[in-house]
Amino acid sequence: MPEYVEMEISNQDVSRIIGNGHSGRKVYGTAIRLVLACAITGSVPLVTAHAQTAVTPVPGFPAPTTHTQQVYSPFDTFTSRWTRADARQIKARSDPNVAVGANSMPTSVTMPDIPADFPQTNPDVWLWDTWTLIDAHANQFSYNGWEVIFALTADPNAGYTFDDRHVHARISYFYRRAGIPASARPRNGGWIYGGHLFPDGASVKVFGSTPLTNNAEWSGSTRLLKTDGNEVAVFYTALGFNRTAEGANIAPPVAIISKTNGRIHADLNHVWFTGFNNHTGLLQPDGTYYQTGQQNEFYSFRDPFTFEDPQNPGQTFMVFEGNTAGERGAKDCTAADLGYQAGDPNAEDLDTVQNSGATYQKANIGLAVSTDSSLTQWRFLPPLISANCVNDQTERPQVYIKDGKYYLFTISHRSTFAAGIDGPDGVYGFVGNGLRSDFEPLNWGSGLALGNPTDLNTAAGSDFDPDPQQNPRAFQAYSHYVMPNGLVESFIDTVEGRRGGALAPTVKIQISDATTQIDLSYGQNGLGGYGNIPANRYDLDWQGFVRDLLQSGRSPNASISLASFVQQQ
């Protein structure tokens, strides 16, 4: 017996039911499907109706997989797939002979060129993965008149290279006055370095007595627990290493998704934090849904992002980066992971794919739910998306809700795609009608939301290490985070051979149904200010503000009036 019944109906019918949501797309037709779900066994789809983008296949490439966007309970076992048929659309749409004239990639999903004379955010620190102070719904808060960001940082003067920064990473914070337009700020965004967020030696406590040579703090999200208070919870990845003096791993790194609580303070001059002395390990991979270091020494388990789901009030969820559990390279990808339509002449043979080495690439976006009000106890749920035989890393996932649609954004590297698939470093996205959905990859069914400028279809672009002469911006930016209003921040990695470790210019994407499109009218030709990371909400903790002022020895009205202070928000 089928799990659900599908009924084809006309465009007009659907317009009447859900409105015309595809007016912006001119290239591809629209097939409409109303999915009536009547659950019988196993995964239980909830009733949903939606318009599904129909993609006309590019000659020589397969059709993408059909994804219904239908919704399941977050506690269901259904895991959506980013398939090979989907991911091959990236290259299909980048072919200069087919899709976009002479351009290397569609300009609608390509980040504009970052100039090589970019400013350093701070000459004394390299920074990369960056995030904001958010509430349970990813609103970005300023605190008592200051915008605050958090970033992984390392010391450029400590004797290691930019590429070896990861094993030395510490979470730091930066702040600047809120409410000043980007045009009135210094070119580098004007962020003031506040220092390391946690006291020295605090985060290593998560590992107890486990012998380590060194530890690091990886990404990362920070929650303002009450929007009229000053308590914050930092969810991050504690990394424990056991390395030789030459930097080789003696044992797989230990990754523990962790939490620590502290408090934010601000006076008229600066922002500071207290607390963060107690660090609690929340999750380590279970080997059932999420791969362990014993199963694969190159496993990924990190980058927690917590949120409340309006469709499931009262629950706090976490998405994170994982890998599909099982032994490294196990040849257990399935026809569903490949995702080809029956009879597609451009489909691949499962055995051929599995023998190509693609089975080493099995990323997923994991889900967990908190089981206590202090967000200290968590339970794994099945992954939201898997990318088996497609890609090995779906990093820094985030849930982004817009116009009732649920977007899952994640960053990925060119080098982590499986054999036979190519795509740029950048941010990838998927849309559904709820937290657990049959997610449809954005833009032609490919998943690519915003990539670095590179040429996937020339000799120079055809390997994982493009020639910097010919592709000087293939790694210009990474670790994109999609903010309210479609603003996207990231960090500069390499432009024309110059290494970054600085905040990239913010860009803006227009998000609509299953498409994103870069807004070239934003900033200068699509590039906004460096590190333009504005708050969209402000927290005025007046009691705390006055207390902080008094403690700092300054009168509340000494140099700032209430009116001018509020005006700065």
Ligand SMILES: OC[C@H]1O[C@@](CO)(OC[C@@]2(O[C@H]3O[C@H](CO)[C@@H](O)[C@H](O)[C@H]3O)O[C@H](CO)[C@@H](O)[C@@H]2O)[C@@H](O)[C@@H]1O
């Ligand atoms: O610093 C760790 C955090 O950074 C994230 C996302 O930016 O992981 C990035 C990742 O990639 C970097 O290292 C690669 C190999 O050294 C390099 O090829 C790539 O260009 C870098 O961005 O860092 C880890 C460790 O090296 C690697 O597995 C990732 O792809 C985030 O997920 C981490 O929390």
